[in-house]
Amino acid sequence: MILTLVPDIRDIPPSRWDALSAQAGLYLSHRWLAAQQRDPTARVHYALVQDDGHLVAAAPLYVVDTEPNDLYRVHELLPGRAPARTLLAGARRGYVNAPLLHPRLTPARRREALGRLVTAAATLATAEKAVPWWLYVTDEAAAELADACGTKPVQLNQDARIPLPGTTFDDYLAALPSKRRVTIRRERRAFAEAGYERRTLRLSECADTAGALAAQLQARHGHPADPAVMAAILRDQAEGMADSGVVHAAFTSRHMVAFSLAYHHAGTVWLRSTGYDYARLRGAHEYFNLVYYLPIEDAYTHGATALHLGMESLRAKVLRGATASPLWAVEGG
Template sequence: MILTLAHDITDVPIAAWDALAAPAGLYLSHRWLAAQQHDPTARVRYALVHDDGLLIAAAPLYVVDTEPNALYRVHDLVPGREPVRTLLAGARRGYLNAPLLHPSLTPERRREALNRLVAAAGSLADAHQARPWWLYVTGTAAAELADACGTEPVPLGQDARIPLSGSTFDDYLAGLPSKRRVAIRRERRAFAEAGYDLRTLRLSECADSAGALLARLQQRHGHDADPAAMARLLHDQADGMADTGVVLAAYADGRMAGFSLFYRHAGTVWLRATGYDYARLRGAHEYFNLVYYLPVEHAYAHGATALHLGMESLRAKTLRGAVTSPLWAVEGARGHQE
């Protein structure tokens, strides 16, 4: 096995990377990582393990200079940790992570490849006087990674997704308790009767309006959020993701009143953002329709088999059919680890 570090993910063939990343989801896909790699708050390298010319393991490695997101600051997440420079291994955005390993590897070869990734993270961390961490790692991967690092995983939260069986929204409803089916039908009927002008848009078409509503959502939850900054973030995301984001928007009197943004990737619809102009809402369960019911319809229409919802608001998600799985933080091994 040969370990190398690449400076630019566009130097790595898309098919080779995504052959590893498809099971891990959108936030470790080649396109998502390419869209993130020019973030000025961190310097990134890509650990690549090849065997007989085949890419068998990989991980992005971020030396973080400034972390604007508290949910990616280790000292804010893990009790008893002091603020120190961090190397984040794996996905740095999206709250879902795993080391990327080829599915055909035998257990022995898998462990050897994983050890190479762990060593690469530790060595790069040592070179920058940083501490290596893997954040928001899924359960099975977290146990495997913690064993390779010689550390104990730390619980961070729960990831939520709605599995979608069958082929229609009625099939989705059939999997829910009868009282919940009645409630969802009532919420959908109220939304339909509210008379919104519903539009399906590309993110580039509406990033300014969506950014303003995203800022209002953040402000409502006690966070500082500048509408212009949110709009720039969405414009940058549209550019970086080749404008593949889908926006479902509800318009009232010609202006956007609410939206959800998601991506289709590897048979799953990935919810990314939502926002609202609270003065324009009509009390018609807009959140549930834009975040759950309309994306579920979209997923079925495009052959997807799951709606990924991420962390937080778990009760609302599980009431609507979501299953949850634990997410973990794993402290990496220091350098020179094999």
């Protein structure tokens, strides 16, 4: 097996990369990583492991110069860790991560390929005087990666997704307990009767307004955010993701008062962002409709089989049918 480092993911054919990343999720896809590559707060290299000319393993390696997101600062995530320069292996945004390994590798070849990725991360970290970490690693990959690194995984949080059986929203409801079905029907009815105009938009059509609403949500939860900065992030995301996001929006007259942003990837709808104009909401369970029910309807329309919801607010997610799995931190050796 041959290990190489490539500085630009655009030099790697998307089909070759996504043959490895399809099951790992949106945040390790070629398109998402290419969009994140312009982030000036880190320098990225892509570790590629090839066997007889075939790409069999890969991982982005981020040398972090400045980390604006406290949920990716290791010393704030793990008690007792002193601030140190960090090399983040794998996805740096999105809170879902795993080393990319070809599914057809034999167990022995899989261990060898993973070992090459771990060595690449450790070697680059040493050269950069950094500590290598894999953050938010999925439950399936954590033990395997920890064994390769010779360290113990530490649980950070839990990831949530709603499996979507059948082909319609009624099939989703049928899988829930009867009391929960009654609650969801009531929440959907209240939203329908609130008089909102529902629109489905491209992100490029509403990035500025969505950024302002997302900033209101952040402020409400104790994380002050500049609406202009949030809007710029969404504009960049629209450009980097070829405007492939789906925005579900609720309007009152000329005002967009609530939205959610999601992406379709590999049979799953990935919820990415949401926001609200709290002064104009009508108390009609807007959050649950924008974050759960409208994306679920959209998922069924496009044949998706799951809605990925990510971390936080786990109880509300489980009550609406989500399954949770641990997310881990693994020191990279």
